[in-house]
Amino acid sequence: MTAVEPRRLIVAITGATGAIYGVRLLARLRETGGIETHLVVSAAGVLNAHQELGLKRGDVEALADVVHNVNDIAAPLASGSFRTMGMAIAPCSVKTLAACASGLADNLITRAADVCFKERRRVVLMLRETPLNLAHIRAMETVTLMGGIVFPPVPAFYQRPQSIEQMVDHSLARVLTCSASTTRWRRAGKA
Numbered sequence: 263m264t265a266v267e268p269r270r271l272i273v274a275i276t277g278a279t280g281a282i283y284g285v286r287l288l289a290r291l292r293e294t295g296g297i298e299t300h301l302v303v304s305a306a307g308v309l310n311a312h313q314e315l316g317l318k319r320g321d322v323e324a325l326a327d328v329v330h331n332v333n334d335i336a337a338p339l340a341s342g343s344f345r346t347m348g349m350a351i352a353p354c355s356v357k358t359l360a361a362c363a364s365g366l367a368d369n370l371i372t373r374a375a376d377v378c379f380k381e382r383r384r385v386v387l388m389l390r391e392t393p394l395n396l397a398h399i400r401a402m403e404t405v406t407l408m409g410g411i412v413f414p415p416v417p418a419f420y421q422r423p424q425s426i427e428q429m430v431d432h433s434l435a436r437v438l439t440c441s442a443s444t445t446r447w448r449r450a451g452k453a
Contacts, residue, residue, distance in 0.1 A: 270298045272339055272349035272378070273326065274371040277306020278390035280353035281314050281322075283415055286430050287352050287437070288325035300339060300346070301326035302370050306355070332369050339374040340367075348384030349375055350437060353415070356391045356398055362410070363401035375410075385410040386437050413437055 271291065275284035284307070291297050303311070303322060311317045323329045330337045338344040351358060351371065358371060362385070367373035378385045387405060389412055391398060402412045415433040423429045 269296055270300055270346040272300045272302065272346055272374050274349065274351045274354075274358075274374070275301070275303045275307035275311065275322065276351060276353060276355040276358045276371065277304055277310055278353040278355035278358075279310060279314065280388070280390045280415065281307060281311040281317075282426070282430050283352040283388050283434065284350075285311065285315060285317065285322060285325065286427070287350060287434050288322070290431070290434060292325055292327075297347070298327045299325075300328045300330060302330045302332050302339070302374065304332050304355075304358075304369070304371060330370055332371060334370055335367075335373055337370055339370060340377065342377050342381045344377075346378070346383060348386070349378045350386045350388070351375065352386075352388040352434075352437070353390040354387040356389070356401075359387060359389055359391075359398070359405065359412075360401045362387070363404035363408075379408045379410065382409060386413050387411070388433075388437065389414045 273284055273288055275281060288299055288301065291299050301323060308319045311322050330339055361368060361372040362375045365376055367376045375385050387410055405412055417429040418432050421432055
């Protein structure tokens with residue numbers, strides 16, 4: 263007997279610049295429907311959403327189906343028995359990358375990522391840092407070896423984007439189609 267996998271996706275927004283990636287990902291998934299989004303936002307993520315987009319915590323949380331407190335380590339996301347399609351960390355700070363690479367599950371974002379890795383679920387990290395030092399590169403290697411996808415949102419100019427939103431949406435479409443094992447995301451992303 264095969265279990266039907268729930269269509270749930272964890273979306274985490276951390277303190278790296280680029281809150282627009284997480285916000286637009288949530289908005290896009292809400293528009294297309296069919297995937298229940300579970301949001302976790304760090305305190306620095308809330309601050310960046312306000313500074314970069316003029317959004318308050320409630321504005322961001324309203325885009326998600328379910329919201330979890332970043333400090334609630336007992337939330338359902340902290341358990342492998344809570345089935346999800348995986349997780350997108352958009353944007354992903356270097357601190358979060360390092361915590362994921364080392365298995366430091368010190369908050370719900372990194373614990374949820376740890377659960378996804380151990381359960382062999384997809385984790386996409388939209389890393390926002392440049393230039394990179396050796397510690398960053400080694401952490402990216404470790405996360406990749408664990409099955410994660412390190413996906414720095416690099417703008418594509420061949421499409422001749424007319425706005426920041428078009429560049430962001432192009433990156434998000436690629437996130438949703440970044441590998442064959444994310445076909446479930448593809449259907450939701452209309453990519």
